[in-house]
Amino acid sequence: MFFEFLIIEETGLSSILSIVGARPQFVKAAVVSRALQQCGLDEHLVHTGQHYDEELSGCFIEQLGIKNVVVNLAAGSGTHANQTARMMVAIGEYLDRLDTLPKLLLVYGDTNSTVAASLVGAKLGIKIAHVEAGLRSYNREMPEEVNRVITDHLSKIHFCSSANGIANLAREGISGQVINVGDVMLDAYLTFKGEATAHGQHIVSDLAEGSSFILSTIHRPSNTDDPNRLEQILDALARLALPVVWPVHPRTRSKLGENIVPANVMLQPPASYFEMLGLLQHCTAVVTDSGGLQKEAYWAKKKCITLRSETEWVETLDGGWNSLKEPRSLSGPNDVFEKPTTPWRQLYGNGKASERIAQALLIELN
Numbered sequence: 001m002f003f004e005f006l007i008i009e010e011t012g013l014s015s016i017l018s019i020v021g022a023r024p025q026f027v028k029a030a031v032v033s034r035a036l037q038q039c040g041l042d043e044h045l046v047h048t049g050q051h052y053d054e055e056l057s058g059c060f061i062e063q064l065g066i067k068n069v070v071v072n073l074a075a076g077s078g079t080h081a082n083q084t085a086r087m088m089v090a091i092g093e094y095l096d097r098l099d100t101l102p103k104l105l106l107v108y109g110d111t112n113s114t115v116a117a118s119l120v121g122a123k124l125g126i127k128i129a130h131v132e133a134g135l136r137s138y139n140r141e142m143p144e145e146v147n148r149v150i151t152d153h154l155s156k157i158h159f160c161s162s163a164n165g166i167a168n169l170a171r172e173g174i175s176g177q178v179i180n181v182g183d184v185m186l187d188a189y190l191t192f193k194g195e196a197t198a199h200g201q202h203i204v205s206d207l208a209e210g211s212s213f214i215l216s217t218i219h220r221p222s223n224t225d226d227p228n229r230l231e232q233i234l235d236a237l238a239r240l241a242l243p244v245v246w247p248v249h250p251r252t253r254s255k256l257g258e259n260i261v262p263a264n265v266m267l268q269p270p271a272s273y274f275e276m277l278g279l280l281q282h283c284t285a286v287v288t289d290s291g292g293l294q295k296e297a298y299w300a301k302k303k304c305i306t307l308r309s310e311t312e313w314v315e316t317l318d319g320g321w322n323s324l325k326e327p328r329s330l331s332g333p334n335d336v337f338e339k340p341t342t343p344w345r346q347l348y349g350n351g352k353a354s355e356r357i358a359q360a361l362l363i364e365l366n
C-alpha cells in the first residue's frame with residue numbers, strides 16, 4: 001500500500017518519536033498516539049520496515065487510522081544480527097538528518113525494532129520510554145527476552161502492564177521511573193472490539209452452521225523452526241478434532257512447506273487486527289504462542305492453550321484461563337473445554353493505559 005509520508009526532517013519539530021516496525025506495535029502505537037494527541041503532545045512514528053507485507057503492516061496502519069508515520073526505513077527481513085544492525089544504521093541516519101533530536105523516543109514491546117531503536121537512542125543521549133516494560137519469560141533463548149532486557153536497561157521511563165512487571169524490574173535493580181499503567185493492548189481491545197465484530201465473518205461462514213471452532217496462531221521460532229516440533233503441533237491440532245481456524249504468519253507458512261495439514265485445520269492468510277478480534281469473539285478457545293493473543297483471549301473470556309513452556313503474561317495462568325502445554329500433551333477436545341477454576345477478573349488495568357502514559361509524558365516533557 002502507499003501512504004503519504006509527512007516529512008519532518010526539515011523541521012525536526014517532533015518532541016516524541018515512536019519507533020515501531022512489527023504488527024503488534026502498530027496496534028499499541030495507534031491507541032497511544034491518540035492519547036498523546038489528546039494531551040496536545042507532538043508525536044510522530046518511524047516505521048522500521050521490519051514487517052513489510054501489506055497483511056502485516058499496511059493493512060494495520062490503514063485499519064487503525066494511523067496517520068503520523070513520517071518515514072518507512074524499509075529494514076526488511078534477515079538474520080537477527082543483520083536485521084537489527086540495518087535498523088540501527090537506518091534509525092541513526094534518520095535521526096542525524098533531523099535539525100533537532102526528539103526529546104524522547106517511545107518504544108514498544110520486545111521486537112528487533114525495539115532494541116535497535118533503544119540502542120541508537122541511548123547512544124545519542126535521547127531519553128527512552130518503554131511501553132510493556134518489565135515483562136520476563138526468563139528464557140534467554142527467546143530473541144524477545146534479550147530485546148526486552150536490553151531495552152529496559154537502556155530506558156529512563158518504564159511503563160509496566162502489571163505489578164509483576166515492576167517486581168521483575170526491581171529484581172534487576174531498575175526502580176527509577178517505573179509506572180504500572182496497565183496494558184495498552186487492553187485499551188485497543190476495548191476501543192476496537194465493537195467495530196471488529198463483523199470482521200472475519202467470511203471465515204466463520206465457511207464452517208458448518210453453529211460449529212465450535214478453535215482460533216490458532218503459531219509463529220515463534222521455537223515452534224516453527226524445528227520440523228519435528230511443527231509436526232507435533234499439527235498432530236496436536238488434529239487431535240483437538242474441532243475445526244481450527246489458523247491465520248498463518250509468513251514465517252510459519254514458509255516452514256510448513258510440504259507438511260500435511262490435518263483436515264480439520266483451515267489455513268488462512270494473516271488476519272487483520274479487526275479480523276482477529278472478530279474471530280476471537282466467535283471462537284470456542286484459542287491455541288497460540290503469541291503474547292498478545294493470550295491476553296486478548298483472556299479479555300474475551302476464552303480458554304487459551306499456549307504452546308510454550310513459559311509466558312510473560314503469568315497473571316492469565318491463574319485458575320487455568322490460560323494453560324502452558326507441550327503439543328504432545330494435547331489429547332483431545334476436552335483440553336479446550338476445560339473450565340477455568342477461578343472467576344474471571346479484570347487484568348492489566350482498566351483500558352486507560354494510554355491516557356496514563358500520555359499524562360506521564362506530558363509531565364516529563366514540561
Ligand code: UD1
Pocket residue numbers: 022023024050051052053054056057077078083110111112113143144219250251254291
Ligand atoms: C516479530 C517479533 C515477534 C512478534 C512478531 C509479531 C522479533 C524478534 N520478533 O516476529 O516478537 O511477536 O513480530 O508478528 O522482532 N516476513 C515476511 N513478511 C513480513 C515480515 C516477515 O514474509 O512482512 C517473514 C520473513 O521471512 C522473516 C520472517 O517472516 O524472516 C520473520 O519475521 P521477523 O520480523 O524477523 O520476526 P517475526 O517472526 O514476525
